[in-house]
Amino acid sequence: MTLIAAFYINNHPVLIGDVLISCPGPSQLIDIPTCDRKISPPEDLERGILELRQKVNIISSNLMVAWCGDWCAAHTLLKELKARSDAANFTRNSLKTFFESDEIRDWMGKAEVCFIGYIIDADGIKEFQYSFNGAKINEIKIPTYGNTFISGSGSNDLIHLLETTVPRQPSIPKKTSEYDDAVIASQCICGALLVTEFKNILSSYGGSFEIATLNKQGMFHKVDITYFLSYVSNCESSNPKLELVKKAYKLIYIKDVLVVYTLSMGQTFRPLILDSVHYTEFPIDEYQRYTIAPCYYPYSPEKEIWSVLSGVSIDITSSLNCNHLLPIEYNNLSGEISLVPGKNTICKPHLRENSSYIVKSPNNRPSTLIIKNEDLDDLRNSYKRK
Structure with missing residues (x-):
């Protein structure tokens, strides 16, 4: 299934969505960015994972x-929508005519599929929704997010997140634009979903989460994002300890193709001094890359973008980075790590110029993540202020 949503951040339109395509039968192996590579699927997985x-x-x-629902129907409609849009821009009226035409309804047949989004025309920005054969779209009004459309198997999780967990006004740097505010708030939402990813996979959605919004030039585009997930222990004390920067997820776009890099950091780290500045160096144990095509593509373009990616060094940071701090505790008997019950994950967004994340990539393969101690202290102290 799916999770997609359309909402507003300070009247700024935002679309988010996952990348998982599920199927009725069981999966042989799971190979997605947010799970360890090539692992056996959990026994209680509701649906199999087909592709991304x-x-x-x-x-x-x-x-x-x-879109949400039948993949083949969505591909057929979006491919035609893309072709007609390339010939002439849609307006809200011509878009309505397109979706409600007998031709499109015939193409959809009995497929359960729905579409949500935004259009800009001479009358401004307008959200829209269209559903075929009973595909469900939840239309709700959340006071802090405006008129909100949500669809897919993750709908209840996201509704609960928006209403109760994710703060509407995260702690953000001053003098940011409306665009920055929208992206930062959306990062907090998607990052919170990444933190609960194992539960999401059991409900057949997730894999990664994209953000699209209106950029500073007044055009719709997708956002390059980097998420960092870190463990913090002793978070109830006056001296919280940043144990480990555990994972990083970098999302970038090349020729409309989403490329997701995943970095898994090791359990050991060491101090480092560069130009009299103190850093901490985290070894990268594993690195993977995933390519994910738009729905209107007829094929997965792995070969097409390989030449583009070959020899290109990885810049793991984005214009906006998002840190999620997971409060953990140790079992003294087993040594196992678990999340602290009742303690919320903290989201710390950073503009690129305010962060010091460096990745060493000899031979274009990431080997080490280096972070300024000043930034690590800022992350750790987030729990002190609570």
Whole structure:
């Protein structure tokens, strides 16, 4: 199944969506960015995992659409929508005519599929929703997010997150633009979903989460994102300890293709001094890359983008980075790590110019993540202020 959503951040339109394509039968192996590579699926997985595809699609600079439901039906419609948009930009009226035409309804047949999104025309920005054969779209009004559309098997999880968990106004740097505010708030939402990813996979959604919004030039586009997940122990004390920067997820776009890099950091780290500045160096134990095509693509373009990626060094940081701090405790008997009950994960977004994350990549393979101790102290002290 899926999770897609459309909402507003300070009247700024945002679309988010996962990348998982599920199927009725069981999966042989799970190979997705947010799970360890090639692992056996959990026994209580509701549906099998078929492949990865973008649920959020930028059709043109004035039209973005997310879909949920039957993959083949969505591909057929979005491919046609893209072709017509390339010939002439849609307006809200011509878009309505397209979705409600007998031709499109015939193409959809009995497939359960729905679409949500935003369009810009002479009358401004407008959200839209279209559903075929009973595919469910939850339309709710959340006071802090405006008119919100949510669809897919993760709907209840996201509704609960928006209403109770994710703060509407995260702690952000001053003098940010409306665009920055929208992206930062959306990062906090998607990052919170990443933290609960194992539960999400059991409900057949997840794998990674994309964000699309209106950029500073007034056009719809997708956002390059880097998420960092870190463990913090002793978070109830006056001296919290940052145990480990555990994982990093980098999402970038090349020729409309989403490329996800995953870095898994080792259990040991060491101090480092560069130009009299104190850093901490985290070894990278594992690195993977995933390529995920838009829904309107007829194929997965692995070969097409290989030449583009070959020899390109990885810049793990993005214009906006998002740190999620997971409060952990140790079992003194078993030594196992678990999350502290009742203690919330803290989200700490950073603009790129305010962060010091460096990745060493000899021979274009990431080997070490280096972070300034000043930034690590800032992360650790987040729990002190609570």
